[in-house]
Amino acid sequence: MITNFLLEHSALVPVAILLVALVCAVLGHLFAGRRRVLWTLAAVALVPVFALTLVPTGRTIDEILCTVQFSLPTLGSVELLANVALFLPPVYFAALASRRPVTMFAAGSALSAVIEALQAFVPAIGRACDTNDWMMNTIGAIFGALLAAGTARLAQPGRSARTMSS
Template identity: 45%
Template sequence: MLSTLLVPVPWLPFAVLVALVVVAPFVGVLLARAPRTTTVLAVLALVAVLGATLYPEGTPSAAVRCSVELPYLAPTASESIANVLLFVPAVFLAGLRTARPLLTAAAGIGLSAGIEAAQAFVLGIGRACDTSDLVTNAIGAVIGGLLAAAALGLVRRRATRRR
């Protein structure tokens, strides 16, 4: 479904990802001062991830289906880049809120693995697991963790300058 929506503008997910990488550390400095807002945004991002990945699609499957392949990563590979982009905000916001970006990146990778397992074994949702989704989601989780670490580094840097 996502790939059909992105056919007319295959460069859009990559452009959004680049913009997010540039802007997120600076937005993170502001969000670090607003823990409630960060928590609400993190929960909303998590709900969006779960909705996009576990909402029933198609007809229920009669058997477990899982595709084992590596993703195609290119700026115009809109579905792969969208899968990367899916996990960046949730992990970024959770990393800011907990001040543990590496742990939240690992949790994001674990969440992606759990989602893929649910897609494989919960036959009623009509989805199939795909290892390329796991890889791209893990890349997004790592990017989100790195962006949170960068934002927290900027916060610490500002705090030491003020002293």
């Protein structure tokens, strides 16, 4: 249903990504410092990642297949932009929980590469590897890590008091 709506209104995909980022930022700010909650949110955010990338499609691909291409998305490329939104939340929450945005960015990019490799080398799941998916997932991981770094900076105790006294 959401996919069909976004396909019909592809110009709204960037707005959807901004909404995902906004919801993450609000939850991250609410639960800043509560690492167990943040790790739980990161785990929950991984559910759609695995569901949309590794759940078998019901068809089998007969050969190892990986499309190698690197193209920047346009507003009409719903699937590419959806990959950005897919990796933003888990990296964001993991970066806040671990307090290591660079490490979680790298972990998000590596997870995406592993998923693409599994899609290429496990034909039974019926999915095909695509370097554009990895690249867009990595961009989502970058956004998640940057947003987490910003949220962590804003959530530092005493930050508003220091800012006001300057």
